[in-house]
Amino acid sequence: MKMTEKNTLQFADPKTAINLIKSGNRVVIPGAAGEPHYLIKHMIENKHLYRKVEIIQFMAFNLPFFQEDMYEHFRYNTPFVSPMSSNAVASGYADFTPCNLSQAEWLFENKLPIDVALIHISPPNEHGFCSFGTNVDYIKIGADHAKVVIAQVNENMPRSMGDSFIHIDDIDCMVTCQAKIPEIMSADGGPVEMSIGESCAKLISDGDTLQLGIGEIPGAILKYLRNKKDLGIHSEMMSDGPMQFMKAGIINNKKKQIDQGASTVSFVFGSQELYRFIHNNPSMNMMPTSYVNNPLVIMQNDHFIAINSCLQIDLMGQVVAEMIGNKQISGVGGQVDFVRGAAMSKYGKSVMVMPSTARGGKISRIVVNLSEGIAVTTSRNDVDFVVTEYGIAELKGKNLRERALALIAIAHPDFRDGLRANFEKKMAS
Ligand code: COA
Helix, strand or coil: CCCCCCCCCEECCHHHHHCCCCCCCEEECCCHHHCCHHHHHHHHHCHHHCCCEEEEEECCCCCCCCCHHHCCCEEEEEEECCCCCHHHHHCCCEEECCCCHHHHHHHHHHHCCCCEEEEEECCCCCCCEEECCCECCCHHHHHHHCCEEEEEEECCCCCCEECCEEEHHHCCEEEEECCCCCCCCCCCCCHHHHHHHHHHHHCCCCCCEEECCCCHHHHHHHHCCCCCCCEEEEEEEECHHHHHHHHCCCECCCCCCCCCCCEEEEEECCCHHHHHHHCCCCCEEECCHHHHCCHHHHCCCCCEEEEEECCEEECCCCEECCEECCEECCCCCCHHHHHHHHHHCCCCEEEEECCCEECCCCEECEECCCCCCCCCCECCCCCCEEEECCEEEECCCCCHHHHHHHHHHCCCHHHHHHHHHHHHHHHHC
């Protein structure tokens, strides 16, 4: 963190603020609900000021950097591709840098030193501390390592608790705004997601600590946990579902070994109700990813259950969660961090979830061989449970033949015979 000279600019107009960014700078910005749209709008309007400014971000939600007239001014580089950035990455106009989210700090310290952090924070309290609000994750680390910190100070940004604060003396320039924090709503899952949710719930007991992502499957899992008690949360992100469980007292974090009484998360993304919930709420422990995603921290909670989604699994148990064919559509995020943390947790489990088919039932996601050129996200050595709408396959400790049989048993029935025949052919060759 910059603890040197007090800066003189402090509250400024947006043009003055973005003038601190120079051509060739590497600029880190927050993702998801934390995107600083007011500052970015002014960067875009003044794009002629910049050549080859490198933008580092995990998870673009609503960004204007992906049009052809932007590419000579801004080069986007992400460890987590999203639907917004995937075409630019595929066509070579943006870059993808593989990296576990737990290692963002290492990345900024060793390989991608940050010139400027554009942050999105709450107004200062009476002691001069602003909160990173919805997104502490990698952006607090980015701000700690940046030479220059420019802040979008938003009255609507909640004041989240935890390691979530930056002092105004450590900010070079602040621009005030009153912008609505972006929301995202998960659709209710259909019958496939509900079956997956029901199976996952069988792996979860009273008192367990959970890592859940966003989307229809985590929402479906929660529907089957209504009768559980004393659940805990330690998760890279949190959306509305767990908040409702906290309000209902089903998640109370009482049985955790660390951060007892609080849900530990690095960012939230959901409704305005969620953003109001994290405001001044010490039961929400918002921490950087260097803590939340660190397997050595995750493992300290016993009975840790990590639940992550994936796209394809081969019969050896190799998990693909970031690519479809040759196209990068996502990133590892915290998947491997949490799989490994859960593996080291006493009585921990990790669960990979996916519907058994894709493309409207035309293709099986359980395959004999992975698609050519595709990257493995979670290795067969780390995979533990796999759940589809046809049940649960426990892979850890099983030999290759047992794994194949367990996975074929949870494949879609239309594909089981073909998988079995091709597996036998492969084994015989
Ligand atoms: N082959 C071809 N197409 C496939 C496919 C496959 N094997 N698997 C999925 N698809 C298609 C689906 O049909 C769907 O298409 P549609 O939108 O036209 O219906 C699309 O790809 C998305 O698949 P879906 O299963 O709905 O993806 P999702 O939104 O649930 O996201 C991941 C799944 C794996 C991409 C996402 O969870 C992710 O990014 N994971 C990696 C990071 C991670 O685990 N983070 C959590 C740690 S905190």
